[in-house]
Amino acid sequence: MSANLAPQIVEQLDPVDGPAFQRLTGCTDAQLADLTRFQALLTEWNEVMNLVGPATLPTYWNRHAWDSAQLLKLAPDARTWADLGAGAGLPGVVLAILLKGTPGAKIHLVESMTKRCKFLRAVADALDLPVEIHNARAEELDLKVEIVTARACAPMVRLLGYAQPYLKRGATAWFLKGQDVASELAEAATYWKFESDLRPSLSDPRGQIVQVKGLKSVRKV
Numbered sequence: 399m400s401a402n403l404a405p406q407i408v409e410q411l412d413p414v415d416g417p418a419f420q421r422l423t424g425c426t427d428a429q430l431a432d433l434t435r436f437q438a439l440l441t442e443w444n445e446v447m448n449l450v451g452p453a454t455l456p457t458y459w460n461r462h463a464w465d466s467a468q469l470l471k472l473a474p475d476a477r478t479w480a481d482l483g484a485g486a487g488l489p490g491v492v493l494a495i496l497l498k499g500t501p502g503a504k505i506h507l508v509e510s511m512t513k514r515c516k517f518l519r520a521v522a523d524a525l526d527l528p529v530e531i532h533n534a535r536a537e538e539l540d541l542k543v544e545i546v547t548a549r550a551c552a553p554m555v556r557l558l559g560y561a562q563p564y565l566k567r568g569a570t571a572w573f574l575k576g577q578d579v580a581s582e583l584a585e586a587a588t589y590w591k592f593e594s595d596l597r598p599s600l601s602d603p604r605g606q607i608v609q610v611k612g613l614k615s616v617r618k619v
């Protein structure tokens with residue numbers, strides 16, 4: 399698949415395997431092969447370090463690949479991304495696979511745990527991905543990107559603090575959130591002023607993808 403994933407995406411829940419994911423996204427055979435290799439690396443490394451819940455691996459294509467890939471539908475023209483708390487490479491590695499070969503594509507994988515960065519480096523080298531890996535705390539970096547994203551990194555009240563430097567430099571935030579998003583947003587609103595826009599997740603019937611704009615601190619978290 400080339401630069402524009404979004405126009406080809408047909409909305410449908412739960413791709414159960416690689417071919418179903420390919421039908422859903424229109425990804426190329428090469429991208430499908432990379433995603434399959436990523437699944438194998440995730441499974442192999444998960445034996446020796448805690449990357450994802452083992453029970454989620456059988457549903458990799460929906461829970462991890464499609465959950466991550468759906469972000470490209472929201473920002474089809476974005477080329478530069480920062481994934482805060484990338485951990486196992488979700489969503490950042492999936493985005494990098496789907497944007498590989500697109501001129502200007504660069505995905506910053508920001509992860510504070512050194513051993514998880516080792517995994518991300520191994521994946522990036524094996525798949526020759528357009529990524530930069532930062533073994534750092536997200537809020538300490540000063541990166542200029544179009545989109546800042548995160549999945550399961552921190553509750554919204556703290557995530558906004560991590561994302562603030564990126565938003566200040568012009569990024570748009572799209573965060574993958576679960577069923578607790580309403581209470582997370584209510585808590586965050588006592589510390590921050592911001593506008594949010596929620597879209598239903600295409601991979602998780604209880605999930606939401608939250609856009610955040612106009613972030614200002616009201617009081618210290």
Ligand SMILES: C[S@@+](CC[C@H](N)C(=O)[O-])C[C@H]1O[C@@H](n2cnc3c(N)ncnc32)[C@H](O)[C@@H]1O
Pocket residue numbers: 449450482483484485486487488489508509510511514534535536537548549550551552560
């Ligand atoms: C629960 S894991 C989720 C990883 C991945 N995004 C996923 O969905 O599988 C959260 C990750 O965020 C990292 N993390 C938490 N706070 C961070 C921060 N301030 N800067 C960078 N990484 C952070 C943790 O080390 C951990 O790897």
